[in-house]
Amino acid sequence: MFIELDLQSETPIYAQLVDQIVEGIASGALQPGDPLPSVRRLAEDLGINLHTVNKSYNLLKQEGFLQVHRKKGVIVQPDGMPGVTEAFEEKLRQQLRSLAAAAAVRGMTEEAFAQESRSVYRNTITNRGGEQR
Known part of the structure; x- marks a missing residue:
């Protein structure tokens, strides 16, 4: 997964991460059921705090874009994306x-x-x- 963060941007890092994951889903780069890196792994890869990644993943989970499984880890929602509310x-x-x-x-x-x-x-x-x- 290719994520590019602008650490100088006024947009918070967690919001940039959320936006890029949603864009990845929209573009088809991330497919339903695709695994995402663990919180620790992604934080380490991006050089950011793990709480920032955790916040992003939790927001995406709340909005229905991701599922979090104890065994499978974090995956792109395999059961269809949330509709327009x-x-x-x-x-x-x-x-x-x-x-x-x-x-x-x-x-x-x-x-x-x-x-x-x-x-x-x-x-x-x-x-x-x-x-x-």
Whole structure:
């Protein structure tokens, strides 16, 4: 699994880790049932605190992206990903509202914002074979 963290970013490390794992699932790089490194192993590999990895894994477990087994360890949810809920839609609206406001302040048009959003979405879900999932 390829994770690249920006230790100078204002985005917390645990949030970067969560985002990259979700992106890996969305792109198909991580498949249902795929094992992830243990908390200790990933922390050691990335050179970060194990509590940071643990926080990320717990958030992903709560959101339904991961399962934690005593014998199997941490795996990508094998029983299907969580669906769109009202809570998710509200979180999405809040994040989009903030991004749209920043774009508008910088002079970006609505169409340019929409086009960039479409482009990011399509690039995120395009798997290695070039097909959309």
